[in-house]
Amino acid sequence: MTPPKPIVIIGAGEIAEMACEYFDHDSERKVVGFSIDADYIKAPTLMDRPVTPLTDLTSHYPPDAFDAFVAIGDGQLNRLRRRHVDLCKAAGYQLASYVSSRAFVWRNVVIGENCFILEHNVLQPFTTIGDNVTLWSGNHIGHRSVIEDDVFMASHVVVSGFCRIGARSFVGVNAAMAAHVEIACDNYIGMGAILTASTEPDGIYQGNPAERRKISAKRFCRVRD
Ligand SMILES: CC(C)(COP(=O)(O)OP(=O)(O)OC[C@H]1O[C@@H](n2cnc3c(N)ncnc32)[C@H](O)[C@@H]1OP(=O)(O)O)[C@@H](O)C(=O)NCCC(=O)NCCS
Known part of the structure; x- marks a missing residue:
């Protein structure tokens, strides 16, 4: 080969x-x-x-x-x-992805280009990881969940089954979401946030149960579109 x-x-x-x-x-x-x-x-x-x-x-x-x-x-x-x-x-390049040999990736998981998937991530059956997604170490991505393009997930996040993480969102360490929760696009999920319900775009969510802060996530992250 x-x-x-x-x-x-x-x-x-x-x-x-x-x-x-x-x-x-x-x-x-x-x-x-x-x-x-x-x-x-x-x-x-x-x-x-x-x-x-x-x-x-x-x-x-x-x-x-x-x-x-x-x-x-x-x-x-x-x-x-x-x-x-x-x-x-x-410029014509193909983009590589790195998936740790120490990650658990079930046979039918789909992973896009330019992904960076570190050790001890668990990607259960029928999960889909989009393009340009970083999963730092030790996350659980539950069955049939979808991580959209350009997401950055820090460590030890629990994504239960049937969830969706919207494009460009950041998810902080030790956050957790219940099954079927949908994180909207451009969210900033604080460390340790417990999400019992789906979120709206461009929000910062923190706490247990997670609540939305007044400031927009894009403003907080100094986005220049
Ligand atoms: C949510 C977050 C973005 C808030 O940042 P910030 O606005 O700079 O936070 P501040 O320290 O100014 O705190 C603002 C308030 O929110 C509270 N707070 C901050 N982070 C919190 C969190 N994760 N959960 C609950 N409350 C939080 C503070 O206690 C403070 O409350 P107060 O106004 O009643 O005193 C940040 O704390 C966070 O979680 N970042 C992600 C860290 C991470 O996971 N990094 C991964 C490494 S790549």
Whole structure:
């Protein structure tokens, strides 16, 4: 079988270093370097690999020979990561996903592109994970639940069965939701929030039972559309 293409990581911060470490030691992908806007380059190399300005990405790493992985956090309610994904796709790259060998992924789970799924996530039967989704360590994604595109989920979240997490939402550590709850798009779910009912778009929800705060999630996350 042909080995997968080597990848260039888009990003040069902590998440990029984490991605490099995981791809290096728990995947068949070879990481050849990093790339980020020239303004953010602090050193010419990172983890002994070159850091290339984004303007030189395609000349250094032609998309027919390399894939990309965008390793950026939840900045601007996940829009920063999405913008870089779109930029890579427009340049002709295919986007890799990383799924930890220590995650439990049932046979019929669907996982999109540019996903970052770390150790001890449990993805039960018939769950669907969209594109550009980060599941940090130890989440439970219950049967038939759907995680839409561009979601960032921190650790130890319990998503019960038949739930839906709306696009671009952030879910903080130790949050939990009852079966059939739908988190709307652009939500910011605080750590430890207990969601007994579905939510409205662009809200911050926190507490037990979770309540909506007055401030909009997009404003809180300084979104610039
Ligand atoms: C919900 C959250 C966004 C609020 O942030 P914030 O507005 O900066 O919070 P503040 O510290 O100013 O607190 C505002 C009020 O909300 C309360 N509060 C803050 N976080 C809370 C939470 N998770 N649950 C319940 N109440 C919370 C505070 O006690 C405070 O109450 P008060 O006004 O009565 O004193 C934040 O606490 C949070 O949960 N972030 C997610 C953290 C996380 O999971 N990170 C993952 C690592 S990637």
